[in-house]
Structure formats: C-alpha cells, structure tokens
Amino acid sequence: MKASDLMVKCLENEGVKYVFGVPGEENLDFLEAMRNSNLQLVLTRHEQTAGFMAATIGRLTGVPGVCLATLGPGATNLVTAAAYAQLGAMPMCMITGQKPIHSSKQGHFQIVDIVDMMKPLTKHTKQVVRGGRIPAIVRESFAKASGERPGAVHIELPEDVAAEETSAVPFPVHPVRRPDANEKAVSTAAEWIEQAHSPLILLGAGANRKLVSKMLMQFVERTGIPFFSTQMGKGVLPEDHPLCLGTAALSERDYLHCAIERADLILNIGHDVVEKPPFFMKPGGTRVIHINFVGADADDIYFPQLEVVGDIANAVWQLQEKVRVSPRWDFAYFMKVKARVDAQVAERADSDSFPVLPQRLVADVRSSMGPCDIVALDNGMYKIWFARNYRAWKPNTLLLDNALATMGAGLPSAMAAKMVHPAKKVLAVCGDGGFMMNSQELETAVRLGLDLVVLILNSNGYGMIKWKQAGAGFEDFGLDFGNPDFVKYAEAYGAHGHRITQTSELRPKLVECLNAKGVHVIEVPVDYSENARVLTKELNEKACTI
Template sequence: MKASDLFVRALENEGVEYVFGIPGEENLDLLESLRTSSIRLVLTRHEQAAGFMAATYGRLTGKAGVCLATLGPGATNLVTAAAYAQLGGMPMVMITGQKPVKVSKQGHFQIVDVVDMMQPLAKYTRQIVSADNIPARVREAFRRAEEERPGATHLELPEDIARESSDAIVIPQSYSRRPVADDKAVHRAVEAIRGAKRPLLMIGAGANRKTSSRMLRAFVDRTGIPFFTTQMGKGVIDETHPLWLGNAALSDGDFVHRAIEHADCIINVGHDVIEKPPFFMRRGLRTVIHVNYLAAEVDTVYFPQIEVVGDIANTIWRFAETIQAQPQWSFEYFDTVREHLCEHLARNADDARFPIHPVRLVAEVRKAMPDDGILCLDNGMYKLWFARYYRCTQPNTLLLDNALATMGAGLPSAIAAKIVKPARKVVAVAGDGGFMMNSQELETAVRLGLDLVVLLIRDDAYGMIKWKQAHMRFANFGMDMGNPDFIAYAESYGAHGHRPDSPEAFAATLAHCLDTPGVHLIDLAVDYSDNDRVLNHEIQALSAAVQPPP
C-alpha cells in the first residue's frame, strides 16, 4: 500500500471524520489519499483557524480533532493553535508536510525544524522516517492526544515517505480504563468533608466531561453542598440550581470569594494551575482537596492538603456513596451570598442605553439562546461579562478560553461547533479586535453552507487592555483603531450583515438571525464605560457588605 493511503487508513481507524486545514505541495500525496477516503477535508483560509477548529472538535467530542498544514510557514501558523489546545486540554492531532528527507532537492528552502518547534507545545511530536512506522506513530499520536490530560500532538510526514510503499497494517485502538483513586486517599478526603463545618465544591475544566457532570450533579443533590465553577467549568452543573454560588470570572473580591473565604473545606474538582486561579490559597485557613486525573501542580496560590488522584467521575461517585449531609454543616451564609449575587446579576439587565450595556447584552443573548445552544467566545472584555452573567444549564454551551486566552479563536471555534452539532444554534461572540484576526473564515462558513450567527461586539479599540490601562492609571495610548464597514464586509463574503441601533432592535435582530438560514453578522456597538464601576468598585463594596457570621 502507498504510504499516504496507509496514513489515511490509520486516520479512518481512529474514527477521524474531518481534517481541517490548508494543504501544500508537500501534502499532495496525502491529499489524493484523503480524496478517496471517508474523511471530509474542511479547507480553511488560515492554518491557525484550522487548528482552532480541530481543537474545538476535540473539546466537544472527546476525540482528537485533526488539522493539516504544509511545511515551513504553514506549520509555523499552527503554533498558536497548538498552545490553545495544549493549555486548554483539548485533544488535537496536527499533521504537517516536509521536503524529502532522504534526498534533498532544494537545500533548506522553507525548512524549519518543526518537530523541535512543537516540542514545548505538544504532548508528542515525531517525524515519520519510514512508511512502516506510520501505524504506530498515528496510534500513539491519538492515544497521547486523548488520554487525560488531553492536548496537542504532532506528526510530520515528508513527501518522499508519503510516496513509499509498505505492507504494514493499522493498529487497532486498545481498550483502556483510567486508573481509579487509592482507597486511603478517598477515605481521607471523605473524613475531611464529613468533619468540616462549611464545605464548598469547586468545579474546573477537567470536570467538564459527560460522566463527571452526571456524578457531580448527583453528589450535590445528595449532600446539599453548594458549588461554584471556574470559567471553563461553566455548565457542568446547571447554573440555575439553587446551590449555585456563581462563577470565578474575577480573581478575587467577587461575591463568590466571600463564600470561599467562609468555607473551611473546598473540594476542588478538575482544576489545574493553567486556568486562571479561581481563588488564592492562604496557609492554615482551610482544607483544600484536589480531585483530578493527575496530581496537583503546586504553586504559590495552590497547594492542596489532600490529593485524590484518579478518574474524576469514579471519585465523585465514591464520595456520593459514602457522604450524607452532616448535622454540623452550616450553609446559611452561602445562601445569603447567593441571594445577594443573584440580585446583583439582575441589575442593568434592562438598561436602555445604546451603545448597549454589557449586562443588557448578555441578558438578551441568554433569552434568545436555547438551553443547548452553543456560544463560542473569542477573547476580550466581554468574556468577563459573559462568564459572570451568562448562566449555563448544560455542559459545553459556553466555550471560552481561560488558559491561553488567545484572540482570533471565536469564529473558527463556532464553525467547528456547528459542524459537530449541526442541529444546535451556534453563535460566535467576538470583539472587533479578535474578529479581524480570523475574519476571513466567514468565507469558510458561507462555503460550507452553515447556519451561523457572528455577534461582533464593537468598541473600536482593544477594549480589555484599554480598561486595564485606565485602571492602572496609564494614559490612553495605543488602543484605539478604525474598522471597516462590517455590513459590507460580511456581504462581500455572501453573509448577511445587520446593525441594530437599540437594545430592542438587537433582541429582534438576534432572534431573526437565529431562525433564518445562512451566515449572519451582527455589528453591535457596546458601551464599556461601566467596566470599572461594576467589575471593581460596586462588586467590592456590595460583596464586602455581605459579612459572614462571627
């Protein structure tokens, strides 16, 4: 069998449905093998976008998404996407081409050491030097990408190797179960929870798996222990649940941090230090129990006293089987915090100003989106508002990046989400800065015939950094920019452009776009003047007023 055919056969053996990317001269044999396969090539306009799509596919399915690039500049364009998948815990396999490795024809033209370049960004990176090695390399790349903690892997297929012949056969996927936690570790954690007076549950990105979500809901319902989430843990348990205490969108000082300060035992499920800290540990104040697939990575703000390392769902099931509500547990203060939080979150939801207030923006999106609808956030000021105010009822319905936190991922992520979940409503949420970093993928969405809404939140600046610049008392410098006519821009790709001029018009426009086929871009002007008042002064003052009992 030709090596490129063997490579594609190995991809099919892994259950690959899509390859996202841009081929080059060095991929032509592989491209021909893909043409006659069951795998669909999704041609993108930039390799970075292809990587974001593959990572999002992995995030939503648990199976490694696959992206393709040529050598040199094509491969280097995958670097940001590799870091996005690696830090975000999203399974992804990158395939890049290379010049012939046995006989050089063009010296070092376009050649960089891509394998070495990917070393710090991927769990596994290899050049394939023999057709006979293809089955083993592909199997290992997928195994490494998908095992906990998921991440990025990379294979380089040189063009002369792709043309070789081989009688090797693909290696079947092995049956595997994740190790479960040690009984003594589970017992020690159980005793700590039982002996606490004010236990609290924290849910991080690593718990955002189907089985873990079910077990965590059962644990909360059985024990009555209140919970909060990190940004990437949103929706693991329905956030309309009466025991929900909010989201750690801010690092400190929010209502949820008053509850954290009052807790004497925090069950920290699925968090690692790559995600922005949901709270800061201080020595001697409380017991923190680390529940995760891997041991804790200790740093200055995270040093758990008890670690329960193993399959998360199994650990939480064992907790739920052995822990009942204890007579000394006291949650009255947590109830008070939640009441004040919900009252605060409702403020400004009907604000009539235009450009639109961020709270009104989030409120209108929440009203328009079905519970299983998927929002794919780029990175910008709006991310804090959505993380705090958008209450998810299902897992993976608010896809945001709180690990690499790169701009440019919102639209590509939404394209992948719509491909994976075609029956669901999907909205990309992007600022004007992040949108323009991969705006060319509008053509991809139109060409694929997707029904997709792009909510472009425009402040004509790099708004997040502008806010921080002002907050740190620097002069306003280097943040403001011009923009194209986004309506004409969208229409030039064959998409539909909309520019509402009031909150009411925005609500009507969003409803229309969600129910009308095609790609729709909504150019929505936003007023960020309340950033500091709401996210700093008001939260600090109001949450500080919620005093715990002596």
C-alpha cells in the same frame, strides 16, 4: 499502498471525520489519499483557523481533531493553535509536510525544524522516517492526545516518505478505562467533608471534559453542598440551580470570593491550574481536596492537602456512598453571597441604554438561546461579563478559552461546534479586534453551508486592555482603531449583514437570525463604561459583611 494512503487509513481507524487545513505541495500525496477516503477535507483560509477548529472538535467529541499544513510558514502558522489546544486540554493532532529527508535538491529553502519547534507546545511530536512506522506513530500520538491531561500532538510526514510503498496496517484501537480513585484517599476525603463547618464545591474544566455531570448532580442534591465554577467549568452543573453561587470570572475581589474566603474546605473537582486561580491558598488556611484524573501541580498558590486521583465520576460516586450529611454544616452565609451575586447579575439586564451595556447584551443572548444551544466566545472584555452573567445550563454550551485566552478563536470554534452539532443553534460572540484576526473565515463558513450567527461587539478598540490600562492608573493611549463597515464586509463574503441601531432591536434580531438559514453577521455597538462602575469601583469597595 503508499504511506500517505496508510496515514489516511490510520486516521479513519481512529474515528477521524474531518481534516482542517491549508495544504502545500509537500502534502500532495496525502491530499490525493484523502480524495479517495471517508475523510472530509475542510479547506480554511489560514492554518491558525484549521488548528482552532481541530481543537474544538477534540474538545466537544473527545476524539483528537486533525489539522493539516505544509512545511515552514504553514507549520509555523499552527503555533498559536497548538498552544490553544495544549493549555486548554483539547485533544488535537497536527500533521505537517516536509521536504524530502532522504535526498534534497533545494538546500534549506523553507526548512525549519518543526519537530523541535513543537516540543514545548505539545505532548508528543515526531517525524515519520519510513512508511512502516506510521501505524505506531499515529496510535501513540492519538493515545497521548486524548489521555489525561489531553492536549496537542504533532506528526511530520516528509514528502518522500509519504510516497513510499508499505505493507503495514493500522493498529487496533482499544478503549482505555481510567483507574478508580484510591479507597483510602476517598475515605479520608469523606471524613474531612463531614468534619468541615462550611464546605464548598469548585467545578473546573476537567469536569467538563468527561461526562460526569450526572454523578456530580446526585452528590450535590444528596449533600446540599453549594458549588461554583471556574470559567471553563461553566455548565458542568446547571447554573440556575439553587445551590450555584456563580462563576469565578475574576481571580479575586468579586462577591463570590467572600464565600470562598469563608469556606473551611474546598472540594476542587476537575480544576486545572492553567486557568486563572479561582482562589489563593495560604499556608495554614482553607483545606483543599484535589479531585481529578491526574495529580495536582503544586505551586505558590495551589498546594492541596489531600488528593483523590482517578476517574472523577467514580470518585464522586464513592464519596456519595461514604459522606453523611453533617449537622455541623452551615451554608447560610453562602446563600447570602448567592443572593448578592444574583442581584448584581440582574442589575441593568433590562437597560435600554445605547450603545448596548454588557449586562443587557448577555441577558438578551441567554434569552435567545435554548438550554443545549452553544455560544462560542472569542477573547475580550465581554468574556468576563459572559463568565459572570451568562447562566450555562449544560456542559460545553458556553465555549470560552481561559487557558491561552487567545483572540481570533471565536469564529473558528463556533464553526467547528456547528459541524459537530448541526441541530443546535450556534452563536459566535466576538469583539471587533478578535473578529478581524480570522474574519476571512466567513467565506469558509458560507462555503460549508453552515447556519451560523456571528455577533460582533463594536467598541473600536481593545476593550480588555483599555480596562486594565485604566485600572493601573494610566492614560487612555494606543488602543483605538477603526473598523470596516461590517454589514458590507459580511455581504462581500456571501453572508448576511445586520446592524443594531437601538438596544430594543438586539434580541429580536438574534432570534430572527438564529432561526434563519445561512451565515448571519450582527454588528452591535457596545458600551464598556460599566467596567469601571461594577468590575472596578463596586467590587474594590465591597466588604464581605453580607
């Protein structure tokens, strides 16, 4: 068979269902091989979208998502998506084309060293120099992409190599069991927990990647130790649980940080240091136990005194077997913090003020979505409000990026989520700035026949940077822009356009669109004046004397 056919068979062998991308002439053999395969080619309008969708497939399934681009400008358009997957620990495989490597008639036209370019952005990058190497390269790439810590890999398939004949066959795929945590480390951790006065549990993104929720719930219920999460750890345990203190949406100064500062031991389960720090360690300060699939990357603000490395679920189970509920534990202050956090989240959640306040926006979205439905966030000011105020009840039901934190990923990630979970309601929440970075993918969503709702928060500017600008004492400058008529814009792509003109319309329109067929775009003006009142003034002036 041709090497391109072998590449497709290797992808099928790895469990790949979709290939997202924008093919070029250097991909034509590979494209023809896909035509006669079980893989579904999803043609996107930009390579960046293809990468975002592939990364989300990996995030939700654990099987690396695959995206395709041609050489040169097609491959360079994958750079942001590569960083998105790599920093966010989302397994993804990028396949790019290249001019013939054994003979060339076009000099350096469109030639960029893509393999070298991808090195700092991936776990693994390699050029295929002969067809018979494809099975080994694909198996190695997928194993590295999905292994802890997951991330991006890249394979370059040159045009002449893709056309070669080969008799090689795909390598068998065997499940790999992660090692159990060291018993001595677990025993030491159990002793530290029992000796603590006010232990606290932190749930991070690593706990969201693997299905460890059941074991964590048993541990929390048995010990009664309160917990909080990072942004990407939301939903690992249900956030309406009476022991949930909230989310560390900010790096410091929130009410939640009062509890963190009072804790004398933090069980840091699955946290990844690519996220903004949920707390700052100080020499001689709070003890931290690092419980994760991999060891800690120590830096100036994170240097755990004890590491329990191995399968998280197994480590938690071992701890559950060893830890005895201690009469020394005192969680009274934590519960006071929880009450204050809950009260602030409830503030103005029923406000009829228009444009819509972020508290009301988040409350209406939460009440419109079921426990297992999915909200996919782009990046903007609203992400902080959703991280603080939106209660996720199941793992991976609030998809946000707190690693690369790139704009433009909200709509593509929602599209991929709907493809993985067609029975669930999926809502993309995008700022006007982030939406316009990949808004052309409305056509892709319509073409795919997805039932999807896109909520565009219109503030006519880059709201997050405006908040930072004001907080730094600078004048409002350089961050405003104009927008198209989003209703007409949606309709131009064959989607349904809606505009909210008063706050009372928001929830009914959300419910209507979430239960309708097709792609629905809802424009809602948003008022970010609450940033200054709550996130700046109130939190800066608070005292941890609850």
